[in-house]
Amino acid sequence: MSSSPNKLLVIDGHSMAFRAFYALPTESFLTDSGQYTNAVHGFTNMLLKLIREELPTHVILAFDLDTPTFRHTSYAEYKGGRAKTPEEFRGQIDLIKQVAEGMNIAVVTSEGYEADDIVATYATKADTAGWETLIVSGDRDTLQLVTERTTLMYPTSGLSKVAMLDPAAVEEKYLVPPLKYPDLAALVGESADNLPGVPKVGPKTAAKWITEYGSTRGIIENADRISGKAGENLREALADVERNLELNLLLRDLDLPVTLEDAELQVPDREVLDPLFDALQFNQIRERLFETFAARFPETVVAPTPTEALPEVTVTEDAEKLSEFLKAHAGAPMAIAVCLDRSGESLTTKPKRDEAARVAEALAVVLVPSASGDLTEAAEAAAEKDNDDDAANPAAEPTGVPALALSLTSLDSAADAVLAEWLGDPAAPKLVHDIKDAGKRLAWRGLHLRGAVEDTLISGYLIQPDRRNFAFTELVTQYLGASTDPASYLGCHDQDDAEASSSQGPDLFSSQDLLTGVTAEDLDAAALHGMLLHQLSQALGEQLVERNGEKLLREMEIPLAEILLQMELTGIAVSPEKLDSLDAEFAAAIEASAQEAYAVVGHEVKLGSPKQLQTVLFEELELPTAGVKKNKTGYSTDVETLQALLIKTQNDFLVHLMNHRDSTKLRQTVTGLMEAVNGDGRIHTTYAQTVAATGRLSSLNPNLQNIPVRTAAGRKIRDAFVVGPGYETLLTADYSQIEMRIMAHLSGDQALIEAFRAGEDLHNFVGSRVFGVEASEITPEQRSKVKAMSYGLAYGLSSFGLSKQLGIGVDEARNLMNEYFERFGGVRDYLREVVTQAKQDGFTSTIFGRRRYLPDLSSENRQLRQMAERAALNAPIQGSAADIIKQAMIGVDSALRAEGLESRLLLQVHDELIFEVAAGERDALEKLVTTHMGSAAELDVPLDVHVGVGSSWHEAAH
């Protein structure tokens, strides 16, 4: 063991990145955005492994620059003849540097020098200081740096096998001690660097000479005395040898901007790493990284120092105490957490059944007032009075604000009433993380939550709509600093982790499942949660104001959350009989088409396995592969491909396969729905309010936003969604062509606006302009072309994409687009302007000011940039539509209540709302819905709403 506790890990970044690149297959590491990441993945993994196993105290990554080095200057052919860097490697070095930055690891480069020289400089410094050093490099030049304290880790094949070279190992393998390695290499030459050596002289001969004459210098001086062909060659190659010697020798005294001490290993920076790993789609690595660092820096996560004294939580069931507490803090925001108490512990392990009832029986509520001085006068007076009481003990430790924990399992009716009134009081301000989830739990317990002024989940979303994970602890870590990571000491580690990794949206057991009730630790955890909620709210609030999101939070998202909560609780009724019969019907269709398909090929195949299908289609049936799309696993077997093959070959297998696919997909949907039916005979989806980057909602468990509608068979499924008992009928209301209307409004294109104002059929109108004929003479074919283009424009469609979709030539598609833009120039100008403006601002905005940040608009990577440009085109349109229907839901909801109607909103499907109509309310509801949906936003074009009524979703769609 070295005398110093310090251990330096210094890595030749370029050489290891290359090793990683060639060790891992590129195809398996391709992000959705088209960036290859295999080198980044391999490199980061290796780095983590080294940190975990070698326990360095200091880490440095050395990189080459693109500019020439002194070696190139003195020898133009230096490193010449190397193959061009593969295209897939592009950008990966930069990403590795970003990973390093996020890990707070020093990245060092030096103009005119190579990474090896940097490695040599640090290794030498560390050695002199008595540090232990581990060099990781795939470049043999670094062999010369090995000493008793400095080990070289040299990969021998890929990344999996490495040699640990100490001086003895170097001598054994290369026949000379480390310091003599440059001498040997000078004689032998180094093909990787394009440095020829002495012909016919290999390591053996070279080593012999070095032993004899002490060094290559000595050999040169005595060159005349060396006999034989080798001696002759040596004398002829003296110039090369001299040059090699000069170039092989690493410089050990560069002047570098980072000192050894600067390179001390630190806690990683999640603010940098989280978005980066999101972009790289590195989820495993993210986990591994934080595990590694948690093990490495236990003190930073285990014992954080809260910036304020923890609130003092008292458990109470006393109505009077609760009442007094609430009065004392009246008017000031109160942090609230709704969690499972100890009696609910076993819940997480039991199977999912009657969750609502079981959760409701195991709830605890923790109330934590703000620590800062934002109390009302009454509260201040009360606080002062308390101080007087404590005057006898003025030098006591600073204590946190008093907080309350209530176990809802044991609350008596008096306390229950006090709590219920306060929770339901819209004038009593509350801070929550995930209102919809907390509200749902309380609703199951018969309590209503109103008056939320903050939801840190939604605030986080409005600030960073592209972010994936808004778990409480994640936000705390990011916005309040890593040192206050609550997960490590909240006593809810496992649950929170599970939630963080699995969360698509709120689930029953979500991030606020800190168990309260019994132990002091639990109370501290609850106290901390509440305190952090205040702090987080503060931090997010500042960001939110900066990003124009405050109004959206208060006036749109929070009210919406309360509506969504009701919709989720209500659910939609289904007909189990209809589902059953559809299930049977589709099952029979699946079986029939499978048998027919098997008959064609003569044996059974897994028709759902693209891999097996490839074999059957292109090997057994020998269908033509010319022009067939390829994907990572080989030839594509998607519908488009199958259709094309069918036209070419008329092979019946394809027909049966496609039928099988259709029926299977439909049956899956039906099966999924049957499994989702609750004890009340209804399906309760969950809306994710913080998932879609544009501002849309998404639906899950089950997804009711992708129930089939395009085919007759699919529509049968919609027929199984029915009006529930006690209600008269279903009513659907959808916006017609809302995205094109928004396009017309945003672009201000007079022709388009005119079309909507005139109330003409949009596509016929547009078609008549584009094709120069009367609207009444537009053929169905022309209409569908124009329709495809109109919608495509909002997605950033190219002429190529249009040609592919319409099955026409690129030229024709381009002409069509030109003609379109000729007639609707405002649209073209707008689309250009959107991207320009977004590049300038860094974000897009919807009509309601919802922003989407698109940093990739200025990316060097063309694919990334173009993807961001298309997102920029689409975000204001899709997002404005999302805003409008959200606004409409709020308007409709409040009107329903104002008019005292019993009818209720059940579902939202992006541009459509589905209601359950109470007896006798049909006309009133229709009027109300049309009015409020139609006036949700003031556009330059009318917002048309189409309403339908029927006893099933399918029927109501007419």
Place this chain on the structure above:
DNA sequence: TCTGGAACGTA
């Protein structure tokens, strides 16, 4: 058992 890819449903 977990994860990624392919496929496909919706607006």
Place this chain on the structure above:
DNA sequence: CGTACGTTCCAGAG
């Protein structure tokens, strides 16, 4: 080489 989502199955990795 058209945006935004969620779910399912298979297959490879562990």
